[in-house]
Amino acid sequence: MDDAALSLTSVTKSFGSVRAVDGLTLTVPRGQTVALLGPNGAGKSTTIAVLLGLLPPDSGEVTLFGGPPEHAVRLGRVGAMPQVGGLISRVTVRELLTFVAGAYPRPLPLDHVLALARITELRDRRVDRLSGGQAQRVRFAMAVIGDPDLIVLDEPTAALDAGARRRFWHGMRDLADQGKTILFSTHYLEEADEHADRIVVIDRGRLVADGTSAEIKRMAALTTVRVTARGDVAWLGTLPGVRHLEVQGDRVHLHSSDPDATVVALAQAGAVRDIEVTPADLEDAFIALTAKETV
Numbered sequence: 001m002d003d004a005a006l007s008l009t010s011v012t013k014s015f016g017s018v019r020a021v022d023g024l025t026l027t028v029p030r031g032q033t034v035a036l037l038g039p040n041g042a043g044k045s046t047t048i049a050v051l052l053g054l055l056p057p058d059s060g061e062v063t064l065f066g067g068p069p070e071h072a073v074r075l076g077r078v079g080a081m082p083q084v085g086g087l088i089s090r091v092t093v094r095e096l097l098t099f100v101a102g103a104y105p106r107p108l109p110l111d112h113v114l115a116l117a118r119i120t121e122l123r124d125r126r127v128d129r130l131s132g133g134q135a136q137r138v139r140f141a142m143a144v145i146g147d148p149d150l151i152v153l154d155e156p157t158a159a160l161d162a163g164a165r166r167r168f169w170h171g172m173r174d175l176a177d178q179g180k181t182i183l184f185s186t187h188y189l190e191e192a193d194e195h196a197d198r199i200v201v202i203d204r205g206r207l208v209a210d211g212t213s214a215e216i217k218r219m220a221a222l223t224t225v226r227v228t229a230r231g232d233v234a235w236l237g238t239l240p241g242v243r244h245l246e247v248q249g250d251r252v253h254l255h256s257s258d259p260d261a262t263v264v265a266l267a268q269a270g271a272v273r274d275i276e277v278t279p280a281d282l283e284d285a286f287i288a289l290t291a292k293e294t295v
């Protein structure tokens with residue numbers, strides 16, 4: 001019907017007085033890899049549960065491939081990896097994956113999925129004897145064994161060490177290259193920076209930024225301008241573009257949304273030395289975006 005793999009329109013979901021998702025609208029075209037970023041409690045897991053049809057929204061509309069989520073799930077077009085749980089104990093990895101594969105119309109061969117998730121050597125291990133990182137890889141295998149068009153991963157690398165994380169993203173790149181749509185939540189900003197085509201930042205259930213990594217950095221635009229200044233430096237905080245400042249000895253760090261204007265104003269003031277400009281990174285942008293309403 002349309003090219004969207006998933007679409008949320010004005011979705012709201014509350015738990016008692018907590019509004020976990022607050023009027024969220026988001027469309028992801030097919031083939032895109034999207035990172036969902038947000039601080040703890042921002043509403044990422046709830047958003048994922050709503051879009052998978054696991055939780056009904058209080059209001060708003062959710063569609064996957066143009067239809068209700070349940071429909072896409074029933075057709076085997078969606079694979080999901082929850083943050084925790086999802087593993088039946090007392091069975092082996094092979095038994096579990098064979099069981100899950102049976103729920104899909106066209107599952108991938110077991111050996112292929114074991115290799116993709118790098119759990120071939122664990123195939124005869126009981127699921128309740130796995131380490132946290134191994135269980136995480138088995139959950140990933142469960143998400144992809146049905147060869148779904150849309151893969152939704154809630155903090156997929158949370159329990160993985162650095163090497164396992166790198167291998168995980170290598171496998172994900174193959175899936176993205178095959179045209180799969182991927183939505184993942186993460187707290188690792190460098191993963192979003194490196195592996196997502198698009199980053200969606202949510203805070204308190206609301207969308208606060210949506211764009212490429214470069215766009216988000218520009219949007220939050222907290223370039224740091226450092227200068228040497230002595231005495232009363234409060235006036236520096238009133239210069240064009242300056243959002244806030246930190247004083248470290250005789251160095252003043254000006255966090256600016258318009259570094260050009262800040263630097264020109266500094267030059268005109270003529271009372272400062274050793275100007276140094278450092279572009280914002282994604283972490284700066286993330287902190288600025290998600291801290292904005294509390295300052």
Ligand SMILES: Nc1ncnc2c1ncn2[C@@H]1O[C@H](COP(=O)(O)OP(=O)(O)OP(=O)(O)O)[C@@H](O)[C@H]1O
Nearest residue numbers: 015018019020038039040041042043044045046047
């Ligand atoms: N089942 C529930 N009952 C009550 N409150 C809930 C429930 N699930 C989530 N919440 C609340 O909704 C808000 C959003 O939670 P959610 O788990 O979606 O955030 P998150 O962005 O995934 O957080 P984290 O990064 O910590 O995993 C939080 O305030 C949380 O306490």
